[in-house]
């Protein structure tokens with residue numbers, strides 16, 4: 001038979017046969033061949049303009065806002081004063097009402113971390129705001145008063161369009177600054193950032209560790225003072241340092257970044273949910289206990305039942321450690337959570353899961369891996385149209401290091417992967433359609449280096465996987 005094949009197989013078909021067999025064996029997604037700058041990243045020095053301290057005695061700095069309730073009618077305003085507590089009061093008014101100023105009084109907290117005493121960290125919640133309204137707000141006193149503004153979201157409803165930005169693992173390198181600038185200049189105009197964890201990477205600077213939390217707060221103020229960032233906790237927020245007596249995890253983070261966790265009946269700021277426009281967003285904590293019977297697990301079991309797809313068709317989950325990751329970094333760190341929670345994600349038809357942690361970009365097909373148990377040994381992800389798409393967007397810039405080493409061959413579940421810095425946009429159009437795009441920092445602001453039209457899993461659960469489109 002082999003002799004027959006050898007004799008009868010025309011030589012010119014051999015290369016074709018080889019190509020076809022290669023395609024057959026390697027039917028994973030696309031690994032981008034985009035050639036990026038692989039120079040070692042550089043951290044922005046302490047005297048960079050993006051870190052500049054606002055002028056004036058005790059001037060408010062590191063101003064940041066986040067959603068303050070379950071439904072988007074409240075905003076938490078936070079800022080730090082360095083010299084003394086100053087005023088806890090926020091003065092605010094809607095653009096429609098001109099001069100009528102409302103007052104909201106909040107609280108001030110401080111913390112110690114080894115030999116460092118924090119500044120005075122203010123948190124004030126503005127409640128009962130009107131939907132879809134521009135508000136101005138002021139913090140500070142006298143001639144160090146600083147003024148900002150934000151837009152409240154539209155009222156919750158199934159066909160309300162809304163544009164989320166996605167940034168993760170941002171850090172404070174020159175790449176971080178590029179990522180933030182590209183997000184700000186993206187013509188899609190993200191209205192709220194879903195931040196997938198790892199903020200400042202301060203502990204990478206042993207001599208400036210505490211300064212670097214403040215520099216990061218000043219760096220991102222230009223965005224987060226004007227639109228909410230929805231916070232997710234990453235491993236760089238743990239700050240567990242028993243060698244210097246710091247044994248309370250998340251201490252700097254939890255003092256600096258508040259979340260509206262009580263509004264969703266959570267008992268911890270690290271896991272909670274919000275509704276915004278047509279989306280129900282569940283934030284999970286990769287570094288807090290999530291096993292059976294734990295507070296996070298009990299909360300999630302209740303929370304997932306509350307999702308009403310008629311009110312908020314888009315079900316988005318945000319966490320730090322990805323479940324599906326084909327890079328040789330942090331490989332399978334999300335596995336234990338996946339084993340426990342993935343059946344719920346499929347049963348309740350989560351549309352998309354955003355994670356960070358791996359310093360690169362990756363998008364999966366709609367797959368699940370829920371058939372496995374210890375007895376049957378079935379452990380290969382399979383195509384599943386009820387399952388979410390998993391997107392790793394840990395490519396914000398960190399300390400300038402990219403994850404470049406990938407598992408080979410690319411697994412079937414991985415639709416597209418590229419190790420470049422960038423950000424993404426999830427642009428909800430109505431109850432059935434949302435457009436996702438990933439934007440690498442080397443391109444112009446509007447270039448979509450990868451994209452996918454999402455079809456809602458509840459209202460329009462047809463196959464929405466597409467071939468990669470490269471630019």
Ligand SMILES: [Fe+2]
Pocket residue numbers: 169197198234235236320356357358
């Ligand atoms: Fe991380």
